[in-house]
Amino acid sequence: MELWNNLMMGFAISLTWENLLYCLAGCFVGQMVGVLPGIGAPTAVALLLPLTFSVNPTSAIILFAGIYYGVAYGGTITSVLINVPGESSSVMTCLDGYQMAKQGRAGAALSVAAIGSWIAGTISVVLLMAFAPALAKFALRFGPPEYFGLAMMAFGLLTVFGGGDPFKIIISTLVGLFLAIVGLDVVSGVPRFSFGIPQLLGGIDFIVIICGIFGLAEVFNSLEQEEETGLLKQKIRLKDMFLTWEDWVRSRWAILRGGVIGFFIGLIPAGGITTASFLAYLAEKRVSKHPEKFGTGLIEGIASPESANNAASISGFAPLLALGVPGSPTTAIMLAGFMMWGIRPGPLLFQNNADLVWGLISSKFIGNLLLVLMNIFLIPLFVSMLRVPYTILMGFIVIFASIGAFTVNNNLFDVWMMLGFGILGYIMNKLQYPIVPLVLALVLGRLAENSLRQSLMLSGGDFSIFFTRPITFVFMTAAILAYLTPVIRWGLKKTGYGGKGLNVESL
Amino acid sequence: MWRAEFIGAWAVTLLGLFIIVFSLPLQYYTELGPGPGFLPLLLGIGILLGGVVEVVKVFAKRKSAGQAPFLAPRSKLGLQMLLLIVVSFLLLPVLGISVGLALCTGAAMKVIGKHKLVPCVLAALGSAIFIHYVFGQGLDIPLTKGLIGW
16 A cells, blocks of 8 residues: 555656656657667766756656666667667667568567567566565665675676676776775865865766766767668558567567566666676577577567566666665666765665655656657657767767766866766777776765775774675675686686677577 | 787786875774775775786787787777867867857867768857857856857
């Protein structure tokens, strides 16, 4: 009953004209971002975040949530029509989506992705409603050691799910932690690594870093890539968007399985929507009676990963809202937004800001519905956006990144610093140092340091505090196992048990 | 590419060393517990070790590395863009944010996108108006003004 009352309160908030408009704008921008090359959900949220200083936090978070799950819908269009994923979470959709498009069934492919995403998204919201408050209640037991353990686990899991060189992931995490501690030490008031520069005493603002590392770096990286011109010249009419009975029958279980897998992967800090879509595709292939046909244009091969990525993009809010720990780069940026608006996500958020939490959760029902309608009726508009040259788009990214950095303290020093981080982001990408661990560490850095120091103060400097409390023990063990994953993988490979890594070719 | 990776690995190592050196004057431990230098020192050591591992790994694969150029052919476009951004940022105090960034947009379209002059000028004009009215007036951001008062 309490759940129902909370949901009704949420709808009363999300159904106001103002919030409906923010939800619509978020979904539209998200869908657009998913389609446009060289710009992803973290970039879009990072560039728009500084512009919401004066916006009501509930409306702003509804806008950003719309962008986040809207991107998951939009990325499908490029996967199906040009065989290039608009977002990394749509990689798996390319395999069967493009084949379906070549067979003249692009409309059905886009439709099943949209409808599957909607069904899975709705399932995920219902599960989130039940799960997030319970998680928040559980987290009320957390003290500094538990929070430190949780942060360590989140960093550790990146080495499992992050992909790429584990040493580079660890280095990237450590650099993120270092950037987080620049400025005055909150306990002693001693300046650290500010070198007498007054603008650095307050620390390097998160917004300055993300505008550079996501916004500007994307411009440099995208300029090096050839523009895709392989758009299928296929006219998609409204009647092509409707699924046949056979399509429904074949995709129903794939949607449900994808939704459930996506929900649970999204709950894991650092799990992410890309991992969810990979695992859902794998699972679907495994349960299929004809796995050899995957990759030839099977509708299940689209329904499952698309449902999973949308479900994960929604359940990813559970650790953010209930624990204050983001599960992905986009939710990490949103966490910075919460801090900017003076709200601290975590267990008390459900008590102190119930209107925001339930307004956000209920807006996801509305957003998902808006997106499925947009995907059926506005596809030609989004397809036409694929023809926008990147050289026009990049100018606007530079404008948003520069003004975003400027708004933090209204000075040009931050704009120059943003340029520096843009160059850093570009170099990291070139040398294959992942950016996500840096961002996650940057956001959680202060929390991790404060909890570490508070824990050691409590224990009189005894590190065993991290292994004698049950919850902390679980988190720390998970973190250690995660960090040891590369060694375990290497050992398994040496003994002949190692399989291929999770990559598209191996599927 | 091998050379770039090697330089990158050394840069990480030097960053670790830099952090260690500058965290040494900070108090490592106080009577209350860990001091302000506690985490920086640990981070410095971690980054230094990570950098050393990377240097060794990159060095080990030097023979198998191909002859890929230090800069990719299309990196020239990125450098041109960087130059345009630096010039426009230098001009921001004189031209103001609206005009400076709008010029950057127009110039990038012309130099990198090779668009015709008219669309570039129109895009620059549109950008200046957009920045001035949306960011400056609509969102009330106190944008730096230039000589023409925008």
